[in-house]
Amino acid sequence: MTDLLECRKEIDVIDKEILRLFEKRMKVCEDVAEYKIHTGKKVLDQKREQDKIEVLKESAHGEFNELGAQELFQQIMAISRKRQYQLLTKNGVENDTKDYEMVDALPMTGVNVVFQGVEGAYSYAAMRAYFSDAVNSYHVKTFRDAMEEVASGKADYAVLPIENSTEGIVTDIYDLLTEYQLYIVGEQGVKVEHVLLGIPETSLDEIKTVYSHPQALAQCKKYLESHPDWKIVKTENTAGAAKKVHEEMNRSQAAIASRAAGELYGLSVMAENICYNDQNVTRFIIVSAHPVYEKSAAKVSVCFELPHESGTLYNMLSHFIYNGLSMTKIESRPITGKKWEYRFFVDFEGNLEEPAVKNALRGLEAEANRMRVLGNYGQQEEQ
């Protein structure tokens, strides 16, 4: 029988040799980086990598080692690229974020701010919480309209809901973010406490129809399930539902919306705390046409598409891990016109000024099919 200690000793010697050769190889890669910095040649050369893998596989013995060699050298070359991205950053080679401008603080007074919905909507509450009273605010009917207002320059900022802690992401906003060349410059959380609103002095057994936005209906689904005979009707926003009940003055109608919307439209609260999650918060983003970020910005949002190949997502995420960046969120959305292909949205902690962030973005930019930095915003969470 072979001796384990002997085997381990032999492995230690081999590993030392592998490490010596790895470091030797990395030194050569640094020379390659220098060449690429001077010539502007791209770090990633897929053809060269494929050719190398083929040659190495041919030299390997047996199927198992062929696959092993492929995986090993793919990793070695991925590390080589990451070292090269670091050197490019160190040498001040510009990347995709070169148009981003850092500011001490965003202009917040005398600006035009658009939100979707009507007054009394949660977007309105988010707008009020984020901006001072010194802004000119107005509302539009749809999320797309809000995006258009910013894209055309009529509004400086739009306030849009992107995620709810109970129901998850607002998919329309994710899709619109890829359609419009706009930037996330801020975020605001709003605690969402839905109530059932009706005509004053109406009782629950008079209700036949309940109006609200699909997200609010979903957040209150347990409550609605306890009233199976009610007809549920979707509206464009919660405050709009309250407005409708107020305008139609029909005692059989009720709306699910905020207490503030009820006050605005003179409706009574018929049931409180009807959302099944009492930690129900909606996160809103502040969108601008200008790629700016505040000095204190602590969160980066990116989106990218990937080739339909095994391991591509793993490779992309390795850029965050390798650069010590903490990923706080990942989402995917189907790409229209490309069946079973997805666009990924990742949030991670950092500021565009940090070398680690620059390195990771450089890697994503070079290795994803399409990559865009959606914004750098948000404050560091208080400890």
Ligand SMILES: O=C(O)C(=O)C[C@]1(C(=O)O)C=C[C@@H](O)C=C1
């Ligand atoms: O040969 C190059 O151009 C390199 O940058 C070196 C290297 C490697 O490590 O072998 C790394 C990245 C390229 O995608 C291809 C190969």
